[in-house]
Amino acid sequence: MSTARIRIGLHGAMGRMGLRLVQLMAADPRVELVAAVDRSRLGEDAGVAAGVGPLGVSVQTLEALDLNAARPDAFIDFSHPSATSEITAYCRRGRIPVVVGTTGLEADQGEQLSAAAAEIPVLTSPNMSRAVNVLMKLVGQAAAAMGVEADVEIIERHHRLKKDAPSGTALRLAEIVEAATGAGPLVHGREGQVGERPRGEIGMHAVRAGDCPGEHTVMFAVGGDTLELSHRALNRDGFVRGAIDAAVFLAGKPPGSYTMAHVLESAR
Numbered sequence: 133m134s135t136a137r138i139r140i141g142l143h144g145a146m147g148r149m150g151l152r153l154v155q156l157m158a159a160d161p162r163v164e165l166v167a168a169v170d171r172s173r174l175g176e177d178a179g180v181a182a183g184v185g186p187l188g189v190s191v192q193t194l195e196a197l198d199l200n201a202a203r204p205d206a207f208i209d210f211s212h213p214s215a216t217s218e219i220t221a222y223c224r225r226g227r228i229p230v231v232v233g234t235t236g237l238e239a240d241q242g243e244q245l246s247a248a249a250a251e252i253p254v255l256t257s258p259n260m261s262r263a264v265n266v267l268m269k270l271v272g273q274a275a276a277a278m279g280v281e282a283d284v285e286i287i288e289r290h291h292r293l294k295k296d297a298p299s300g301t302a303l304r305l306a307e308i309v310e311a312a313t314g315a316g317p318l319v320h321g322r323e324g325q326v327g328e329r330p331r332g333e334i335g336m337h338a339v340r341a342g343d344c345p346g347e348h349t350v351m352f353a354v355g356g357d358t359l360e361l362s363h364r365a366l367n368r369d370g371f372v373r374g375a376i377d378a379a380v381f382l383a384g385k386p387p388g389s390y391t392m393a394h395v396l397e398s399a400r
């Protein structure tokens with residue numbers, strides 16, 4: 133017996149994440165691309181643009197999208213903070229669940245997402261990769277076990293085209309350490325006569341180089357011992373598969389705020 137595919141709209145469909153989503157969704161029997169929204173490559177067939185052949189879905193702006201024709205069960209957003217409020221408001225008006233992967237959001241956008249979650253299902257995560265979500269759990273455990281006496285340094289490395297720094301994932305890792313130990317403040321890089329390192333400080337370092345898809349290391353150092361927990365993405369597929377799983381999970385859920393933890397728990 134065949135079940136209906138989950139109808140997915142992409143916001144930021146012609147970006148690095150969007151194009152890989154078009155490719156992996158085309159090979160995933162659970163889902164169907166029904167809307168490809170971007171401000172670039174308007175009018176192109178999204179499948180042709182992604183190299184998987186015609187899908188009959190043209191790239192268009194949100195304003196031009198015919199919602200009654202597309203009937204998305206969920207939207208996935210990997211665009212830019214300046215565009216995320218628009219897709220959130222659109223999904224809220226249309227009662228469409230939304231997965232937000234865009235990072236670098238302002239505090240008031242977090243509030244908008246929380247307000248939207250009172251009316252529609254909203255899943256946000258700075259990192260959709262299963263492995264990174266395991267890293268987050270391990271970092272919480274390590275921080276609690278190492279204690280506030282351990283010097284914590286977070287190093288993230290990304291491609292030269294990334295627009296926000298530090299990465300959303302690195303900021304989340306810092307929040308996890310802070311929650312486990314009360315450590316802080318966060319110190320971004322160091323330069324000049326900074327003096328001895330105070331206890332509790334969390335050092336944050338953003339490397340931008342080449343085409344690196346994303347790496348995160350959290351270092352815990354005490355006298356005589358250093359523990360490092362790292363994740364290295366070899367390509368974007370882990371983020372993309374997580375985002376598809378998130379959209380499949382979210383379609384048909386009641387309104388509320390969801391995270392990748394809900395998705396991963398549901399898959400066990």
Ligand SMILES: NC(=O)C1=CN([C@@H]2O[C@H](COP(=O)(O)OP(=O)(O)OC[C@H]3O[C@@H](n4cnc5c(N)ncnc54)[C@H](OP(=O)(O)O)[C@@H]3O)[C@@H](O)[C@H]2O)C=CC1
Pocket residue numbers: 143144145146147148149150169170171172210211212213214215232233234235236257258259260261296371
């Ligand atoms: N949560 C996660 O797991 C991950 C999150 N990310 C985050 O996702 C976001 C996108 O990353 P990435 O795909 O690499 O970025 P890209 O810049 O490659 O893609 C973003 C796409 O969105 C388009 N866009 C920008 N503004 C608008 C707008 N106002 N309306 C419509 N489309 C718009 C861009 O068009 P144009 O090219 O014209 O600017 C581009 O096509 C980033 O915030 C990144 O940090 C990335 C990977 C994983």
Ligand SMILES: O=C(O)C1=N[C@H](C(=O)O)C[C@H](O)C1
Pocket residue numbers: 235258259290294295298299300301302345346347371
């Ligand atoms: O912009 C990217 O590429 C990535 N951004 C996310 C972040 O800011 O944490 C996740 C991933 O590392 C790739």
